[in-house]
Amino acid sequence: MSRVDVGALVDEARAGRPLAVARLISLVEDESPHLRAVAEALSPHVGRARVLGLTGPPGVGKSTSTSMLVSAFRARDLRVGVLAVDPSSPFSGGALLGDRIRLHDHTTDPAVFIRSMATRGQLGGLATATPQALRVLDAAGFDVVLVETVGVGQSEVDIVSLADTTVVLLAPGMGDGIQAAKAGILEVADVFVVNKADRDGADTTVRDLRHMISLGRRELGPSWRQPIVRTVATSGSGAEDLVTALADHHAWLVSTGALGRRRAARARAEIEAVALRELRARWGGVRASERLDRLAERVAAGALDPYAAADELVG
Numbered sequence: 001m002s003r004v005d006v007g008a009l010v011d012e013a014r015a016g017r018p019l020a021v022a023r024l025i026s027l028v029e030d031e032s033p034h035l036r037a038v039a040e041a042l043s044p045h046v047g048r049a050r051v052l053g054l055t056g057p058p059g060v061g062k063s064t065s066t067s068m069l070v071s072a073f074r075a076r077d078l079r080v081g082v083l084a085v086d087p088s089s090p091f092s093g094g095a096l097l098g099d100r101i102r103l104h105d106h107t108t109d110p111a112v113f114i115r116s117m118a119t120r121g122q123l124g125g126l127a128t129a130t131p132q133a134l135r136v137l138d139a140a141g142f143d144v145v146l147v148e149t150v151g152v153g154q155s156e157v158d159i160v161s162l163a164d165t166t167v168v169l170l171a172p173g174m175g176d177g178i179q180a181a182k183a184g185i186l187e188v189a190d191v192f193v194v195n196k197a198d199r200d201g202a203d204t205t206v207r208d209l210r211h212m213i214s215l216g217r218r219e220l221g222p223s224w225r226q227p228i229v230r231t232v233a234t235s236g237s238g239a240e241d242l243v244t245a246l247a248d249h250h251a252w253l254v255s256t257g258a259l260g261r262r263r264a265a266r267a268r269a270e271i272e273a274v275a276l277r278e279l280r281a282r283w284g285g286v287r288a289s290e291r292l293d294r295l296a297e298r299v300a301a302g303a304l305d306p307y308a309a310a311d312e313l314v315g
Helices: 006-014 018-029 035-045 062-074 101-106 130-139 176-183 202-215 239-256 258-283 286-300 306-314
Strands: 050-055 080-086 112-118 144-148 165-170 191-194 228-230
Touching: 006 018, 006 035, 006 130, 018 035, 018 112, 018 130, 035 130, 050 062, 062 080, 062 101, 062 144, 062 239, 080 130, 112 130, 130 144, 130 258, 165 239, 191 202, 191 239, 202 228, 228 239, 239 258, 286 306
Parallel strands: 050 144, 050 165, 080 112, 080 144, 165 191, 191 228
Antiparallel strands: none
């Protein structure tokens, strides 16, 4: 195991040095033996960044919208981190689109950090390491972290458990009304964006969304009614309206206490994920695998039920 001065790396990252931030994220992605030390060093410095998730069907302009938001936040002198989750290369397991050439306008800005992450076959639209990479950017002092997912569908809604605010992007002429209902995104969206709003059909898409929102279930207590923002990300049109909607949602989260509850749920999910990885690591040895095989044979033969077998395996 090569020597890594985790404390020095964290100090450099907090001082705004991109190479240190990149190296910390690499340690997280590679599940380095230093991962526990990294997590411990980051913990005192997290909890300040606003985390915004962007998702939506392919082709709606997620990367262009992300770039538009980066520009809007930089105009407010905020430091911005971007985690762009890409499909995995079937050959290398790495991010298929590299470091997002569509965000090239911001690559020379020292107050913007962009990192592509591969899903590596992970369902849910996020990479396994995304939560820990988010902690790196948070601890490094970024004011806003944008997490752009690979898409939205039946299983690609994990972003809601990671973000403070989830933005769902749609576009005219793509059958988005039906697809939105099928994918269940009415439940995950805090803010809807109809991008490419200069195209025919934008009014219809907005109308369909308003109708579906009106049919949505009512919750007890203070409720948030999702706004619908029209944008043309390629020109920056609608950027100010979107930033305002995001600020309004953040204020609502703070005033109702929902922000703390969401972040506690995020921490709980992280704890569960780490615990499951630890359990799988215990089962990864030859002896543990043989034990699992023997238990599987007994369950298949009807000599043991799966619950009792699981108790025996874990116990």
